[in-house]
Amino acid sequence: MQRDRVEAILQALRAAYPGARSRLHYRNPFELLVAAILSAQTTDDQVNRVTTVLFPRYPDPAALATADPEEVAACIKSLGLYRMKAAHLIEAGRTMVRDYSGRVPDNLEDLLRLPGVGRKVANVVLSNAFGRDVIAVDTHVFRVANRLGLARANDVRETERQLTAVLPPGSRGEAHHLLIHHGREVCRARHPRCEDCVLRGYCREAGIEPA
16 A cells, blocks of 8 residues: 555544544553453443442552452443453453563563453553554454555454554554544444545545555
8 A cells, every 4th residue: 555545544534533542541551451351342431430440449460369250240240241351350460460570561472471461452552551653453443444455354463464564653553543433433334424434535345446
């Protein structure tokens, strides 16, 4: 894809969603990690509601490491897969206490060793908590990037690889938030609002094949 097209897409998204950032509420890398683990198959608003209770009770990895699974599960019961997520949180706390001096790892390899953490969660933490120039690919990013021709991939891992190659250095974390906002507001999985889309001219599904 031509660099000028990539930059034009980014500029249009910046104009449409100024100041785009994560909707998850957090104050430090630990809270972001927990919120990101909880966000699987649920909305950020739902996560934010439960973390107002969860964070004061379990403010750090050490507190989670010694937590009662039923009590953690009770705090997040309104979320999908809450028992599995509770188990992941506790085991992640134990791993951080045991292997990382009670801190959130700041590299991909070690983050992926934490229960409940896949590449998306790891890259969310690396980008937002540690300022790394990486892009996390969730369902919104996957869908919008492929519709726009920023990627041509059948899975999120290949989409991540292609986006890392095509996006200008320093823009990948920003692009993550821009693509998510566009996917939520306009480029929806079902009934996308194509008539309102500022990127219609770049969209494969609008009948215009991007370069």
